[in-house]
Amino acid sequence: MPLPSSRQTEERLPKFLGLPVFSSDAVSSVAYGPEEVLIAIALVGSSAWNISWPIGLCVAVLIGVVSMSYRQTIHAYPHGGGSYRVAKENLGTPYGLVAAASLLTSYVLTVAVSVAAGIQALAVLEPTIDTYKVLVCVMAVLIIALANLRGLRESGWLFAGPTYCFIAGLGVLVLVGLYQVMFGPPVQKIVPDNVELPASHAIGAFIILKAFSSGCSALTGIEAIADGVPAFKPPESKNAASTMVYMAVILAALVLGVSYLAHAFHALPGTFIKEHNLVNLPNYAVLKDQTLVAQLVDHVFGRGKFYAFVQITTCLILVLAANTAYQDFPRLSSIMARDRFAPRQLANIGDRLVFTNGILVLSIAAALLLIMFKGETTRLIPLYAVGVFVAFTLSQFGMALRQKRLKHSHWRLHGAISASGAVVTGIVAVVIAVTKFVAGAWIVIMLIPVLVYVIYKIHGHYITLGNQLRLSDDDAKHHEPIRATSIILTSSIHKGVLPALEYARTLSHDCRALFIETDPLETAIIKERWEKFGMGVPLVIIESQYRSVVEPIMEYIEEAKKERPDHIVTVVMPEFVAARWWHRFLHNQSSMMLKMMLMFRRDIVFTNVRFFLDK
Numbered sequence: 001m002p003l004p005s006s007r008q009t010e011e012r013l014p015k016f017l018g019l020p021v022f023s024s025d026a027v028s029s030v031a032y033g034p035e036e037v038l039i040a041i042a043l044v045g046s047s048a049w050n051i052s053w054p055i056g057l058c059v060a061v062l063i064g065v066v067s068m069s070y071r072q073t074i075h076a077y078p079h080g081g082g083s084y085r086v087a088k089e090n091l092g093t094p095y096g097l098v099a100a101a102s103l104l105t106s107y108v109l110t111v112a113v114s115v116a117a118g119i120q121a122l123a124v125l126e127p128t129i130d131t132y133k134v135l136v137c138v139m140a141v142l143i144i145a146l147a148n149l150r151g152l153r154e155s156g157w158l159f160a161g162p163t164y165c166f167i168a169g170l171g172v173l174v175l176v177g178l179y180q181v182m183f184g185p186p187v188q189k190i191v192p193d194n195v196e197l198p199a200s201h202a203i204g205a206f207i208i209l210k211a212f213s214s215g216c217s218a219l220t221g222i223e224a225i226a227d228g229v230p231a232f233k234p235p236e237s238k239n240a241a242s243t244m245v246y247m248a249v250i251l252a253a254l255v256l257g258v259s260y261l262a263h264a265f266h267a268l269p270g271t272f273i274k275e276h277n278l279v280n281l282p283n284y285a286v287l288k289d290q291t292l293v294a295q296l297v298d299h300v301f302g303r304g305k306f307y308a309f310v311q312i313t314t315c316l317i318l319v320l321a322a323n324t325a326y327q328d329f330p331r332l333s334s335i336m337a338r339d340r341f342a343p344r345q346l347a348n349i350g351d352r353l354v355f356t357n358g359i360l361v362l363s364i365a366a367a368l369l370l371i372m373f374k375g376e377t378t379r380l381i382p383l384y385a386v387g388v389f390v391a392f393t394l395s396q397f398g399m400a401l402r403q404k405r406l407k408h409s410h411w412r413l414h415g416a417i418s419a420s421g422a423v424v425t426g427i428v429a430v431v432i433a434v435t436k437f438v439a440g441a442w443i444v445i446m447l448i449p450v451l452v453y454v455i456y457k458i459h460g461h462y463i464t465l466g467n468q469l470r471l472s473d474d475d476a477k478h479h480e481p482i483r484a485t486s487i488i489l490t491s492s493i494h495k496g497v498l499p500a501l502e503y504a505r506t507l508s509h510d511c512r513a514l515f516i517e518t519d520p521l522e523t524a525i526i527k528e529r530w531e532k533f534g535m536g537v538p539l540v541i542i543e544s545q546y547r548s549v550v551e552p553i554m555e556y557i558e559e560a561k562k563e564r565p566d567h568i569v570t571v572v573m574p575e576f577v578a579a580r581w582w583h584r585f586l587h588n589q590s591s592m593m594l595k596m597m598l599m600f601r602r603d604i605v606f607t608n609v610r611f612f613l614d615k
Contacts, residue, residue: 012233015243022228023247025110025221025324027163030170030254030318032117032377033059033218034262035269035292040211042272043201046193049209049263056259059215060252065421066219066568067248069396070226072414076402078237082337083330083395089125090398090405094452099394100336102449103227103389105444107325110221110382111366114325115140116377118318120291122311133375138367140319145363148326160288161399162316168291169310169328174257177300181264190299190464195281197268209407213385213431215317218255220388221321222247223395250308258293267295322366330358340462341455343524379440386436386444389429396422417473484508485564488537488572489516489553489594493529500574500609501535516552517543550593558606568603575608 013021037055041048070082077085083103090094097111115137123129129136143163147158181187201207261267273281274288281287285293297310330346334355337347345357372527400418403411433441472556486507490497505511513534517523523541530539542552561569573591592610598606 001160001270012236013231014233015246017157017160018225018239018243019246020160020233020325020326020352021231022224023221023242023251024163025114025321026219026223026247027167027254028117028249028314028321029218029220030112030258031291031293031314031318032084033215033255033473034258035271036214036217038261038262038292039269039272040214041207041268042197042268043169043384044203044207045197046213048197051265052201053209053259053263055208055212056255056263058212059218059259060256062216062257062421062424063219063222063248063252064394066392066425067223067415069243069399069418069421070223072399072403072418073226073395074236074241074244074582077226078229078273078401080227080229080231080239080331080498082223082332083391083398084335084505086333086398086402087394089198091394091403095394095398097341097449097452097455097557098342101448101455101486102390102394103223103332104329105447106220106384106387106391107329107453108365108369109361109380109387109444110325111141111144111322111362112322112369113377113380113384115144116370116373116375116380118315118321122315125233134371137370141322141363141367144320144322144326145359148323148359149356162313162320163352165309166313166317167254169306169313170258171311172306173293173297173300174261177261177296179258180300181261187264189301190287190295191268191281192268193266197278198417202318205507209427209431210435211428213428213435214390215255215259216428216432217385217426219392219425220385221566222251223388224324224328224561226395228331231327231331247252257577258296261296262292265299267292267299270295299505313410323563324363325366328556329362333358333361333406335515336455339422341459343458344462374456383431383440383444386429386441387448388430389425390448392425393422393429396425403414423589451544482562483565484570485510485560485567486512486572487557487560487571488513488574490526490574491549493533495528496537496576496611498533498576501537503609504572507572510536510564510567513537513539514553514556515539515540516549517547518547540561549590553594554597561603568605569609570605571598573606573608575610577610577612579613 002175013234021271032055034052037052037059038048041052041055068555073082073086079085083099084096087099119129119133119136123133126546132195164608177345225240225247229236229240232243239307268278268281268287268288269292270288272278273284278284290298292313293314294307294311297307301307333342333346336342338345346355346361350354350359352546369380396418399537403415408414432443437445483508486504488497488504488511490500501513513530515523515526527541529540540556542556544552557571561567571594573594575591595606598604
């Protein structure tokens with residue numbers, strides 16, 4: 001049911017719903033962020049667990065720094081737009097468009113990665129799903145899209161339960177796990193100390209940076225609230241800023257907790273175990289198919305109901321994390337459309353007070369990506385984080401410059417926070433681009449400038465269009481009346497032709513009918529009947545040597561245009577409107593072809609005069 005425009009404020013989100021809607025992407029990254037750190041650092045051997053925990057601590061600190069920077073952005077830009085607005089206004093339009101292209105690319109990848117990771121988590125419980133992975137992924141995208149097309153508040157209620165259940169599940173895991181480590185009996189490690197990991201790399205700055213940048217995938221989605229400030233209930237900035245703090249605290253706490261438990265229990269992700277064929281591990285058959293979170297829950301609680309609860313909520317939060325992109329991609333694209341940097345259709349609000357066109361574009365792009373990469377998370381992850389951290393870096397540099405320019409209260413402290421965050425996220429972006437270039441990051445690195453070029457071309461078109469349509473004082477002066485020539489196309493003379501004939505006569509004194517001869521017998525019949533029913537309109541008969549109809553019509557219209565170059569030629573086509581839907585396929589095929597061929601011809605108008613059939 002459509003919603004009136006007056007309901008727009010009521011459809012906005014309170015903080016309770018804003019948190020799951022805008023933070024599901026960031027919070028869900030706890031399910032794979034610490035895991036990515038271990039996969040990257042495990043290459044150095046058994047000392048990996050001593051390094052992974054400090055890296056997790058550094059990631060948590062960076063979460064705090066970036067969150068504080070974006071909290072300032074929320075207050076500075078209450079109308080949303082996030083990185084795009086900040087970079088465009090403080091660094092210049094080219095930087096703003098790079099930030100926008102990076103974010104748009106990242107939002108599509110967010111949907112693809114989140115859905116693929118969620119289905120992978122579900123496959124741990126039900127392995128047969130893996131056989132139909134791509135189909136299930138595309139169906140999940142369709143379901144999320146339909147939920148968002150229903151409206152903002154309805155989608156908020158749909159996603160609140162799984163998000164809060166996931167937070168509660170991981171919170172219980174962290175608290176119980178910490179209690180066992182601190183107050184329980186000696187820890188039983190998942191990978192015992194007597195099992196040596198194969199060390200393929202020595203500990204070095206590059207490996208540590210690579211692991212840190214992999215762990216920074218936990219920051220993806222942290223900018224979502226800054227992009228979607230107008231979605232919150234008034235006062236928008238205050239509610240959005242509070243939600244940003246809640247999200248940062250939850251995210252940092254879960255990253256710290258999961259990273260520490262992985263360090264304390266010597267957990268090792270199943271992806272690494274399977275890839276390196278560590279068959280000497282106890283419970284190899286079980287561990288090789290488990291994610292890091294699944295291993296920790298299994299180790300702390302066993303494979304009971306709580307294990308199933310965490311796996312199901314992890315699956316749901318990962319799939320529904322795509323919803324963050326569904327809030328921000330349409331909003332960012334609508335802001336760009338209003339700035340004439342994107343197709344104007346993306347600025348339109350649908351009958352459910354959501355940006356329908358943006359939701360559809362995002363769904364199609366994400367579904368195609370899942371099909372291309374066969375729903376494999378490991379193949380999608382390398383594409384994922386480059387664009388996000390490019391946007392982070394530009395946004396924070398922009399905020400640092402803005403604070404220096406305006407010199408508001410405590411601007412030195414705020415500027416230092418933004419600048420330090422920009423430096424770190426810039427380093428992360430470079431490391432990700434270098435370390436994952438061959439694995440697939442090159443696609444995004446090439447796609448972003450291509451997308452920026454397309455955006456510039458769109459903007460150039462709208463500027464040119466505006467210049468051509470702009471009214472001047474000369475346009476207010478009297479113009480010569482438009483002269484017209486009307487041509488009615490007919491294949492016979494019957495009741496369906498007469499209304500079109502009457503209409504064509506009203507358009508111009510220069511009215512003529514055109515008949516293409518393919519059979520001389522029909523020509524004789526129409527000549528005889530035209531004298532009686534043709535209303536005095538001259539009938540032009542053109543013989544078609546090769547029995548083609550469309551081509552001779554086009555040639556005649558061009559000749560008529562040359563005869564009177566200052567005239568507008570109106571082509572009138574009688575058209576049947578069938579009573580039953582399947583009858584439509586039996587009529588009007590030539591009409592459709594002519595419409596397409598005449599669509600882009602200058603000073604030629606094509607119109608249909610419909611005759612409605614009763615049966």
